Amino acid sequence: MVNLTIDNRKIEAEDGRFILDVARENGIEIPTLCSHESLEPTGSCRLCVVEAKQGKKTRIVTSCLYPVAEGMTVDTKSERVMNVRRLVLQLLMARCPESEPLRELASELGVEAEERFTPDKDKIKCILCRMCVRTCEKVVGVSAIGFSNRGPGKNVCTPFKEESATCIGCGACAYICPTGHIEMTSTGDTRTIWGRTFKMQACKVCGRFFAPEDQLAYISEKTGVPADTLAVCISCR
Amino acid sequence: MMSKIKSLDELKSVQEKFRAGRDPNRPCITVCVGTGCLAYGTKKLVDGFRAELAKRDLAGKIDFRTTGCHGFCERGPMIVISPEKTFYQRVGLDDAAEIIDKTLLKGEIIDRLLYVDPATGEKIVREDDVPFYKKQTRLVFGLNSKIDPESIEDYLAIGGYGALGKALAGMKPDDIIREVIRANLRGRGGGGFPAGWKWDETRKAEGEPKYVICNADEGDPGAYMDRSLLEGNPHLVLEGMIIGAYAIGSSEGYIYVRNEYPLAVKNIHTAIRQAREAGLLGGDILGSGFSFDLKINRGGGAFVCGESSALFASLEGRAGEPRAKYIHATHKGLYDKPTNLNNVETWANVPFIIERGADWYRGIGTAGSKGTKIFSLVGKINNTGLVEVPMGTTLREIVFEIGGGIPDGRKFKAIQTGGPSGGCIPEQCLDMPVDFDELTKIGSMMGSGGMIVMDDRNCMVNVAKYFTNFLVNESCGKCVPCREGIRRMRDILIDITEGKGREEDVELLEKMSKGIVDGSLCALGGSAPNPVLSTIRYFRDEYVAHIKEKRCPAGVCRELIAYSVDQEKCTGCTVCAKVCPTGAAAGERKKAHSIDQAKCTKCGACRESCKFDSIIVR
Numbered sequence: 097m098v099n100l101t102i103d104n105r106k107i108e109a110e111d112g113r114f115i116l117d118v119a120r121e122n123g124i125e126i127p128t129l130c131s132h133e134s135l136e137p138t139g140s141c142r143l144c145v146v147e148a149k150q151g152k153k154t155r156i157v158t159s160c161l162y163p164v165a166e167g168m169t170v171d172t173k174s175e176r177v178m179n180v181r182r183l184v185l186q187l188l189m190a191r192c193p194e195s196e197p198l199r200e201l202a203s204e205l206g207v208e209a210e211e212r213f214t215p216d217k218d219k220i221k222c223i224l225c226r227m228c229v230r231t232c233e234k235v236v237g238v239s240a241i242g243f244s245n246r247g248p249g250k251n252v253c254t255p256f257k258e259e260s261a262t263c264i265g266c267g268a269c270a271y272i273c274p275t276g277h278i279e280m281t282s283t284g285d286t287r288t289i290w291g292r293t294f295k296m297q298a299c300k301v302c303g304r305f306f307a308p309e310d311q312l313a314y315i316s317e318k319t320g321v322p323a324d325t326l327a328v329c330i331s332c333r
Numbered sequence: 334m335m336s337k338i339k340s341l342d343e344l345k346s347v348q349e350k351f352r353a354g355r356d357p358n359r360p361c362i363t364v365c366v367g368t369g370c371l372a373y374g375t376k377k378l379v380d381g382f383r384a385e386l387a388k389r390d391l392a393g394k395i396d397f398r399t400t401g402c403h404g405f406c407e408r409g410p411m412i413v414i415s416p417e418k419t420f421y422q423r424v425g426l427d428d429a430a431e432i433i434d435k436t437l438l439k440g441e442i443i444d445r446l447l448y449v450d451p452a453t454g455e456k457i458v459r460e461d462d463v464p465f466y467k468k469q470t471r472l473v474f475g476l477n478s479k480i481d482p483e484s485i486e487d488y489l490a491i492g493g494y495g496a497l498g499k500a501l502a503g504m505k506p507d508d509i510i511r512e513v514i515r516a517n518l519r520g521r522g523g524g525g526f527p528a529g530w531k532w533d534e535t536r537k538a539e540g541e542p543k544y545v546i547c548n549a550d551e552g553d554p555g556a557y558m559d560r561s562l563l564e565g566n567p568h569l570v571l572e573g574m575i576i577g578a579y580a581i582g583s584s585e586g587y588i589y590v591r592n593e594y595p596l597a598v599k600n601i602h603t604a605i606r607q608a609r610e611a612g613l614l615g616g617d618i619l620g621s622g623f624s625f626d627l628k629i630n631r632g633g634g635a636f637v638c639g640e641s642s643a644l645f646a647s648l649e650g651r652a653g654e655p656r657a658k659y660i661h662a663t664h665k666g667l668y669d670k671p672t673n674l675n676n677v678e679t680w681a682n683v684p685f686i687i688e689r690g691a692d693w694y695r696g697i698g699t700a701g702s703k704g705t706k707i708f709s710l711v712g713k714i715n716n717t718g719l720v721e722v723p724m725g726t727t728l729r730e731i732v733f734e735i736g737g738g739i740p741d742g743r744k745f746k747a748i749q750t751g752g753p754s755g756g757c758i759p760e761q762c763l764d765m766p767v768d769f770d771e772l773t774k775i776g777s778m779m780g781s782g783g784m785i786v787m788d789d790r791n792c793m794v795n796v797a798k799y800f801t802n803f804l805v806n807e808s809c810g811k812c813v814p815c816r817e818g819i820r821r822m823r824d825i826l827i828d829i830t831e832g833k834g835r836e837e838d839v840e841l842l843e844k845m846s847k848g849i850v851d852g853s854l855c856a857l858g859g860s861a862p863n864p865v866l867s868t869i870r871y872f873r874d875e876y877v878a879h880i881k882e883k884r885c886p887a888g889v890c891r892e893l894i895a896y897s898v899d900q901e902k903c904t905g906c907t908v909c910a911k912v913c914p915t916g917a918a919a920g921e922r923k924k925a926h927s928i929d930q931a932k933c934t935k936c937g938a939c940r941e942s943c944k945f946d947s948i949i950v951r
Binding site: 139140141142143145156157158161162163176179180182183184187188190191210212213214223224226242243245246247248249250 | 635637652656657659805806807808809810811812813814816817818820821824825835837838841844845847848849851852853854
């Protein structure tokens with residue numbers, strides 16, 4: 097265990113844990129856009145930066161992946177910290193001017209749009225938080241989506257923006273997307289996502305179309321549960 | 334093919350055999366075939382020399398050697414004739430026969446091929462007397478002109494791999510690390526971190542295997558030091574790496590080199606093969622029981638892959654994106670194993686330290702920065718090329734004494750050091766000694782050693798825009814401040830150069846810079862605002878002129894300038910009318926010309942071509 101101070105509060109925490117998690121457990125809110133309990137931290141949104149003092153050295157660190165240490169003093173709302181957060185939100189609002197969740201977070205933090213940044217007109221809602229890509233790789237385990245290009249041209253897509261043969265249509269990417277950028281449409285016995293249309297399995301008991309056949313086949317293969325058993329929806333099981 | 338060298342004694346006798354084979358008094362033509370000279374067409378010159386030598390049946394009587402870059406790229410194609418070290422520059426294909434017949438066979442000097450010192454008008458015969466070389470300390474880079482980079486025999490003949498022999502036969506790994514720490518060898522890739530400490534950390538770190546990597550992902554615009562070292566003396570870099578691997582306890586290594594450097598890739602590839610054949614790489618090196626081998630990894634050319642964690646990601650086959658480095662690479666680097674990454678030039682310094690000792694090495698340089706540094710001196714400078722000077726040499730000496738000052742008698746304005754993440758240094762700082770710490774103090778950095786000289790015709794806002802735009806394109810896009818922030822800064826800079834800047838822009842740029850420096854994930858974003866910050870710091874008046882007066886003082890930003898002809902100075906020579914691509918510049922012969930503003934695209938061709946300085950820019 098280590099002793100540290102976060103926002104003038106003395107806190108005891110397990111060695112090796114990250115500042116963000118320790119702060120949240122102690123009721124200290126640090127805003128994030130790329131952090132999720134099911135995913136390893138990636139440190140890409142930079143909203144969770146805090147000012148950490150260790151010894152004589154004070155520096156800005158990424159709280160989602162910076163471990164706590166004995167004697168550390170953390171300020172989650174210093175002027176330097178707020179300057180970074182304000183900039184990050186203003187930049188993202190200029191990138192995705194129509195994103196409601198961004199606007200809500202900005203107003204919670206008292207950040208106004210910077211009118212000098214001309215809002216992008218491409219209507220893209222993706223903030224490149226990487227949660228979809230990480231979920232597809234680490235949680236689902238298929239890596240059907242990734243990134244193409246770099247810098248401002250970076251975007252999430254399937255390889256070569258073609259229909260992905262490895263995608264199972266599970267929709268976890270759309271589910272986790274915080275801004276509603278990833279589109280998934282369902283019509284009767286089909287579901288379309290990332291440009292590919294999947295055939296849905298009808299529940300053997302109630303007849304409801306509840307999951308893509310490809311997803312059930314994938315789960316069966318991974319878990320060894322017979323496909324027949326999986327062909328019954330959760331409510332009827 | 335060379336047979337395996339199995340001991341230090343055998344190494345010494347092999348070195349001696351090759352040294353004896355090189356009679357220092359036998360005439361030798363040395364032709365620079367570095368990338369710069371190759372671009373001048375030196376390949377044809379080499380073939381020409383070979384053919385002329387064969388015609389005269391002189392093969393065996395006159396040595397002929399092709400070498401890596403000599404550094405004085407401005408004057409290529411160039412040759413040096415031993416033993417007198419006669420230096421000929423701007424040598425053409427037609428000159429080959431005459432050089433052999435006159436200079437080699439009769440000892441006559443060919444006047445027109447000599448270098449003329451522009452300062453004195455004096456013709457210079459010997460290479461060492463050329464001011465460009467005279468004021469340098471060519472410790473690491475100087476060996477380039479002594480060896481054929483494709484010949485391990487040449488490298489052995491000048492005592493190559495002697496430091497490795499000394500290290501393996503007589504030094505313990507800890508001794509080597511102590512020597513490198515004592516020499517205070519600092520990372521030449523830009524960070525300036527003490528290499529010995531890094532080695533020590535990696536040696537002590539738990540985990541196997543340990544990796545040793547050479548960072549040859551040089552990507553700064555205008556910089557080509559590492560490229561020329563790898564091309565011109567690959568065995569020197571290998572020798573440094575093998576010594577480092579032995580000290581660290583590593584058996585596997587990589588050279589991460591960008592694929593745009595085909596000659597470097599080819600020469601390092603050849604060198605690795607030769608070193609393996611000679612028993613200098615692979616199992617049981619020099620019979621010491623120590624084994625180490627190397628692989629080449631060709632990078633796709635992303636600037637960010639010079640950043641250590643992005644380089645590891647790229648080596649592992651993933652996209653070149655950095656990760657937060659709260660655990661050092663010395664503990665968790667490539668494949669999460671202890672990894673020691675040093676730049677090409679850092680590795681190339683190692684054999685000298687081992688061979689001659691830390692005390693000798695500490696005698697060169699300043700209190701905090703030891704040894705020499707190779708810079709690529711480019712831009713508005715008379716002597717474009719690669720220069721190597723002791724740390725602590727002033728910028729003024731580099732620009733004016735070695736570089737020969739600014740072409741066409743124009744006025745020095747700034748020197749950009751440290752690549753895109755560095756800064757622009759004004760005239761008042763020219764007497765500052767160049768080392769890692771001093772450059773940081775004035776808002777720039779050493780970086781890997783790029784130096785771009787600018788004169789009064791360079792607009793500093795435009796320069797900041799250029800470097801910022803480079804970084805927009807080279808940002809990996811992982812974190813928000815870098816990906817989104819730098820492009821917004823670039824957009825504001827574009828506005829300023831187009832006369833659409835607002836009064837509060839400079840303040841906003843400074844505020845954004847703070848957020849980007851503090852908020853970015855890696856050093857690319859963390860230093861990206863430097864070009865903007867340093868130009869605001871030293872050339873704020875130019876920003877103000879663009880924003881408030883809608884004027885570009887250097888006459889560069891097209892939206893803010895207009896070309897006209899000075900009616901008094903114009904002689905009516907018609908050159909401007911000939912070069913003007915749109916017919917805007919026109920007039921009668923021997924009468925003052927004029928420029929039609931409606932047709933003028935502000936390309937500047939008239940101004941460049943006018944010999945009477947009669948084109949006015951406002």
